[in-house]
Amino acid sequence: MKSGSNLKRIILKISGELFKGEDSSLNIPFIEEFARELVEAKNLGIELAVLVGGGNFFRGEKLSKEFALPQLMLDYAGTLSTVINGIILMSIFEKMGQNSRVLNAYKIGEFIEQYEPKHAISYLEGGDIVILTGGLGIPFITTDTATALRGIELGVDIVLKGTKVEGVYDADPMENPDAKFYRKISYEEVLRNKLGIMDLTAVTLCMKKRIPIRVFNFKERGNLIKILKGKDIGTFIGGEDE
Numbered sequence: 440m441k442s443g444s445n446l447k448r449i450i451l452k453i454s455g456e457l458f459k460g461e462d463s464s465l466n467i468p469f470i471e472e473f474a475r476e477l478v479e480a481k482n483l484g485i486e487l488a489v490l491v492g493g494g495n496f497f498r499g500e501k502l503s504k505e506f507a508l509p510q511l512m513l514d515y516a517g518t519l520s521t522v523i524n525g526i527i528l529m530s531i532f533e534k535m536g537q538n539s540r541v542l543n544a545y546k547i548g549e550f551i552e553q554y555e556p557k558h559a560i561s562y563l564e565g566g567d568i569v570i571l572t573g574g575l576g577i578p579f580i581t582t583d584t585a586t587a588l589r590g591i592e593l594g595v596d597i598v599l600k601g602t603k604v605e606g607v608y609d610a611d612p613m614e615n616p617d618a619k620f621y622r623k624i625s626y627e628e629v630l631r632n633k634l635g636i637m638d639l640t641a642v643t644l645c646m647k648k649r650i651p652i653r654v655f656n657f658k659e660r661g662n663l664i665k666i667l668k669g670k671d672i673g674t675f676i677g678g679e680d681e
Contacts, residue, residue, distance in 0.1 A: 446667060448486040448563060450571075451477075451599045452586040455494035457657055458524050464495045465527060473601075474531045476663050477568060481537070483667055486563040488593055490571040491528065492582045493520030514578035521582070522547060525572035532568060539568040544576030544585075556592040563593070583638035587645050598650055599666065600637060601657025606674030607636045622671065625679040626652075642676065652676040 457473070460466030481487050525541045532539040540562050542554040551572075552558065559569050574585040583600070590598045609632065610618040626646035630639055636654050645652050655662050655673025666672050 446485060446596045448488075448593065448595045449597050449599055449667075450488040450490060450586055450590040450593060450595045451601060451663070452490050452583060453492065453601050453657065454603070455492035455496065455520065455524055456603060457495075457601065458491075458527070459495035467527075467531075470527060471531055472660060473657065474528060474535065474537075476660065478532070478535055478537045480663055480667055481566070481568055483664070485667060488559065488563060488569040488571060488589065488595070489528070490582060490586045490589060491521050491524045493517055493522075493524055496520035496523060511578050518544065518573045518576060521572045521574060522551070525570045526551075528570055537568060538566065539570055541570045541572055544571075544573030547573070554589075559589075559593060581638040581641070583641040584644065587641035587650075590650055591644065591648050595650065598641075598645055598652045599663070600652065600654045601663070602636070602654060603656065603658050604636075605656050606654045607634055607676070609634065611635075621674050623675045623677075626676060627679055629676060636674075637676075645676075646678075649678065 458465055458470055460469070477487060477489065522541070522543060525543075529539050529541050541551050542559055543551050544554055546553045554571065554573070562569050571585075571589055574580060574582050575588065586598060586600070604612055605620060607621045607624055607629070608618040609621070612618045626642055629637070629642050633639065637652065642652070653666060653673055653675050655666060657663065662672050
């Protein structure tokens with residue numbers, strides 16, 4: 440198992456909810472804050488891929504259940520919301536002088552490149568931050584699973600999931616203040632107890648390839664850098680022998 444200070448290439452999943460402001464779908468000042476932290480991470484010598492969600496704009500599954508609309512087409516629409524977030528993040532990086540690339544799961548236009556692993560790795564090695572959008576470009580597959588699969592393709596050392604809670608709990612801490620927090624937990628226990636912090640398909644993929652996962656509160660400024668410097672922040676998910 441690599442410690443934080445030995446990490447070279449990572450993939451970070453950022454929930455679309457972290458892009459959201461109280462009165463709008465975008466909180467630009469906060470996005471600028473976490474973009475600065477991403478640049479700081481890159482400047483530590485980290486090769487950084489970021490996969491963005493789109494829940495601040497659109498949640499196909501929720502609309503499907505609420506209005507009995509076909510989830511197939513809504514999921515395709517939902518992938519477009521991730522592209523908006525990716526373009527916003529790329530624009531902020533450009534303002535900061537940081538090179539980045541938006542790579543989408545499917546062809547969408549001349550100014551956004553379609554994802555291809557070899558190209559993504561080349562950009563990472565060249566010092567660009569790679570922003571991954573569109574999930575896997577197919578319905579019924581979560582961005583968590585997309586993150587795990589892209590991480591495998593890119594040969595990352597760890598999958599990081601930035602969220603709005605401290606890590607993995609045995610119940611929703613927003614609803615149950617007595618929920619148990621796990622500092623460290625095995626893939627097997629997450630799957631066995633069906634802990635909902637991450638899609639179980641994503642956990643299974645990481646388990647098969649022995650890629651560790653760390654879930655942490657990305658709203659708390661500095662947590663990402665602390666992890667990359669070897670601090671035990673959030674919840675570590677790995678093998679039972681790790």
